[in-house]
Amino acid sequence: MGGLGRGARMKANEAIVEVRDLVYAIAGRRVLDGLTFSIPRGSCFGVMGMSGTGKSTLLKNLMGLVRPTAGDIIIDGVSIVGLSERELTAVRRKMGMCFQYAALFDSMTVADNVAFGLRRHTTLSEEEIRAEVTAALQRVGMAGTEDLYPAQLSGGMRKRVGIARALVLKPEIMLYDEPSAGLDPITTAVLDQYIASLSREAGMTSVIVTHEVEELFALCDLVMMIHQGHIVAIDTPEALRESSDPLVRQFVEGQPEGPIAV
Numbered sequence: 001m002g003g004l005g006r007g008a009r010m011k012a013n014e015a016i017v018e019v020r021d022l023v024y025a026i027a028g029r030r031v032l033d034g035l036t037f038s039i040p041r042g043s044c045f046g047v048m049g050m051s052g053t054g055k056s057t058l059l060k061n062l063m064g065l066v067r068p069t070a071g072d073i074i075i076d077g078v079s080i081v082g083l084s085e086r087e088l089t090a091v092r093r094k095m096g097m098c099f100q101y102a103a104l105f106d107s108m109t110v111a112d113n114v115a116f117g118l119r120r121h122t123t124l125s126e127e128e129i130r131a132e133v134t135a136a137l138q139r140v141g142m143a144g145t146e147d148l149y150p151a152q153l154s155g156g157m158r159k160r161v162g163i164a165r166a167l168v169l170k171p172e173i174m175l176y177d178e179p180s181a182g183l184d185p186i187t188t189a190v191l192d193q194y195i196a197s198l199s200r201e202a203g204m205t206s207v208i209v210t211h212e213v214e215e216l217f218a219l220c221d222l223v224m225m226i227h228q229g230h231i232v233a234i235d236t237p238e239a240l241r242e243s244s245d246p247l248v249r250q251f252v253e254g255q256p257e258g259p260i261a262v
């Protein structure tokens, strides 16, 4: 599958996300220490790095859930750094987040979970909402589960409902934080098929964060490696496999010995 066909949609220099000199410090430590990169519109962009290296923190900065210590983040041409909460809400509507833990409401049915954002943010009728919910569930292979409760679903199914809940709001950017965390390999492969098919849909940009190298390489057009708050490399999976950078090599090959001390 790889990136075939998607490259054509990645118009040169057209970035939907631009990050400039991003610093994020917490408890006196620079978790992100000067990141500059851009994400091409329509691409599938991966972020890899060791646990605790700031991947989730980066996503929270992109979503405007936390404020950078310094630097700029431009989403679809709008700098989000100085925005008020109200202004941020409009930008956040462009982004759908699939959290590491599916974070569904246990007391609500699948349909009500998926409908949640639509009821909150739109004036659609209940009939229209039902149609949108059904369509979003179909796109992640979960048609017919509307009346089930999260407790009746497997981990992989809950993740897919979580994706449907984000999709229903028609985001331009889908952000996935460790989508396959806690899933077995087969369930992961199924989930990745849905992520890949969504990321090939015209116009949608996907950002996937994980320490699972092979998963990222299979899904992404471009992958950025971060380590100790810095960008080590941004390149295609093919180029990263051939990289002579010792940090990249150790990470990609999963070697216990090397410059990355655990």
Ligand SMILES: Nc1ncnc2c1ncn2[C@@H]1O[C@H](COP(=O)(O)OP(=O)(O)O)[C@@H](O)[C@H]1O
Pocket: 026, 027, 031, 049, 050, 051, 052, 053, 054, 055, 056, 057, 058
């Ligand atoms: N709210 C917080 N308070 C203190 N430290 C934090 C907080 N959020 C993140 N960190 C620290 O920032 C670092 C990066 O965390 P995180 O972004 O979750 O890493 P990753 O997602 O790559 O595993 C970790 O060392 C973590 O301890």
Ligand SMILES: [Mg+2]
Pocket: 055, 056, 057, 177, 178
């Ligand atoms: Mg994380």
